[in-house]
Amino acid sequence: MTNIAVINYGPRLDYPAMFPEVADRLHVFSHHELAGTEGLGGYEHVPECEAVPYPELMIRRMARHRPFTHIITDNEYDLERVARMREDLGIPGQSSASALSFRDKVVMKQVARRTVPTARFARLAAFTDLTDFIAERGFPVVVKPVKQGGSRDITVLHHDDELVAFSRRPWREDLMVEEFVKGPMYHVDAVLAPGYRFVASSRYLRSCLGVFSGDNNGSVQLRPDDPFARRLENFLDRVLEAFDTPEAGAYHLEVFHTPEDELVMCEIASRVGGDRIPALTRATYGVDLHTASLRLSCQLPCEPPPADPPAEVHGSVSILPQGRPVRLPDRPPFPWVRHYEVNEQIAPDAVTLYSASHLCFVIVSGVDAAEVERRLLQAEAWLMERIEELPTA
Incomplete structure (x- = not known):
């Protein structure tokens, strides 16, 4: 009988609604909570x-009395320990x-470059590995960091001045270096299983690293x-050919499109994309990426993805924390705004720590990526003009 352990983040x-x-x-x-x-x-x-x-200890103890048939997680940072538990307990x-x-x-x-181009890279065991890489x-x-996410750290x-400044920071033992790749970045989000294939491609509105210099972050669906x-979907298939993949899984692939018209892999994760990606996917395709991937991982039936192209696609833009208390405006008054949400959990004087940091975000619709981008920029400008700085105590 089905018995499922879950380590959840979202x-x-x-x-109860998903299962x-x-x-x-x-x-x-x-x-x-x-x-x-x-x-x-x-x-x-x-x-x-x-x-x-603690959750690993409890799951292992519970399994002594009633074995689990599946152990699943929605969280990238739990993938490895969940995999270890499965192997130890004989769970697929x-x-x-x-x-x-x-x-x-x-x-x-190292795995991906067997089938697709990647930026040149090196693991950094010592600071001289970094200076040698730059010299070459x-x-x-x-x-x-090799295992961080959300553009953190x-x-x-x-x-050279920035290298000197970097050398004044405490050294970390978990770093890598790679060459900087020019060009816009796209992301491909997929759920794949026997008899089930959903793939959607999008372009980041701006570089994810731009949030650390004050650029609002967003995404535009193709x-x-x-x-x-x-072309991006075919690239995903080529990437996955190089990897040992589970029978059912979700993937979030990031790809550079260079000025020379080459696709270069940035990173790929075996989990659902973060930020607004699940909301945009539901809005356009009616597909809940978490529900689909987790149910399929438990060998449970799942509604097939739509076969026909959608009437419209969507995009989002998130307004960054300002580092000072502000009052946010109401919902932008445009008919193509599909959702507007204020982050009630963020501190008034918060600063941007990772790519999904936000004070609020807006989701808009359009017939294609070009129209969505124009509307995102219009909604972003409307919001930025109306953010009101509050006096500090």
Whole structure:
């Protein structure tokens, strides 16, 4: 009989609604407090769940008395420990080696370059590895942790003065360096399983790293019948040919499009994309990426994705924290604004720490990517003009 352990991160996931037929056999340990957990087989809010071993201890102890048929997670930072538990308990699903190849960015690029181009890179065991890489490749370069996400703790070094400044920071043992790749970045979001294939392609409104210099972040969906979307989907297939992949899984691929018209892989994750990606996917395709990928991972039936192209596509833009208290305007008064949401959880004087940091965000619709982008920029300008700075105490 189905018996499922879940290590959850998402604050809004509704597991009874996602798994109605087996909700009483779901045992959920959650980083964030969840609403509507009645009817679950077990639920526990575990502060700092992704960082503490408690849920792993409890799942292993529970399995002694009633074996689990599946162990799943929505969280990238839990992929490796969930894979280890599966292997130890003889449960099917993504292996530890597969999880590592999608988590460690050096291993990831070593695997991916078998089938697609990647930026040149190196693991940094010591600071001299960085200076040697720069001496060979030149500036600019990107330095980042090998297992971090959301553009956290990334540094771009453009010239020697920035290298000198970087050398004054405490050294970390988990870094890599790669050459800077010019060109816009696209993302491809997919759920793949036997008999199920959903792939959607989008372009970031601006560089994800731009948030650290004050650029608002966003995403613009491509129509699935756009020739470039098809090219990106083919690129995803080529990337995945290099990896050991589970029977069912979700993927978030980031791809550079260079001025020379080359596609270069940036990173790929074996999980649902973050930020507004799930909301945009629901708005355009009616597909809930979390529900589809997690149900398929548990070998449960799932509604097939739509076969026909959508009437419209969507995009989002998030307004960055301003580093000072502000009053945000009401919803922009445009008929094509589909959703506007203010982040009630953020501190008034918060600063941008990662690419999904936001005071508020807006989702707009349009017939194609060009119209969506124009409308996003119009909505963004309307919001920025009306942000009101508040006096500080």
